[in-house]
């Protein structure tokens with residue numbers, strides 16, 4: 001029995017294999033991103049029928065074979081079935097899973113990304129917070145967790161501390177905000193308002209449980225979307241399929 005291992009994780013994707021089986025990708029605390037074969041998961045009476053699906057959080061017991069993991073048992077803690085009927089929320093959800101998959105690595109502790117996914121799925125289901133804002137928050141916090149946090153507290157040009165009242169610009173090239181004096185030394189620079197900077201600073205520093213507790217005006221949201229979406233696409237080298245679907249949906 002020593003080949004059985006139990007991991008805490010979330011299902012990022014599930015792909016049908018053959019007629020009755022599935023291959024799932026899990027993001028876990030103990031093993032990082034791994035994939036597992038779920039035998040019979042597409043059979044009506046299979047205990048894996050519902051559990052081997054995206055957005056399922058739980059304890060996954062796996063048989064560790066020589067070349068791959070086989071799903072042995074699942075104890076589901078959260079399923080979020082109601083997400084399936086959230087439109088276009090579900091598409092945002094798939095994009096978030098795809099972004100987590102992009103950054104996921106085998107053998108790392110993915111606890112922070114798992115927690116972020118968990119609070120983010122709950123935020124999608126919360127009618128009081130706009131999906132577009134949820135996307136900005138998820139993206140910027142993901143970049144932060146992945147060690148790609150933009151410089152929001154000092155000028156990315158000269159290192160001088162900056163305040164929300166200053167006239168500031170967000171430079172994609174310099175990976176952060178720059179003051180008027182340093183604007184000439186970067187190739188790009190797009191005006192960032194104090195309100196947008198305040199919100200972005202909050203996103204990178206707030207405790208996980210408090211991330212989705214604010215809203216912004218539409219004007220600030222549009223500004224954040226511009227800075228953050230551009231930043232994500234500039235710091236990733238993949239076209240996200242789910243994002244293309246999302247762009248058609250909204």
Ligand SMILES: [Zn+2]
Pocket residue numbers: 155156157158159160178179181182
């Ligand atoms: Zn400067």
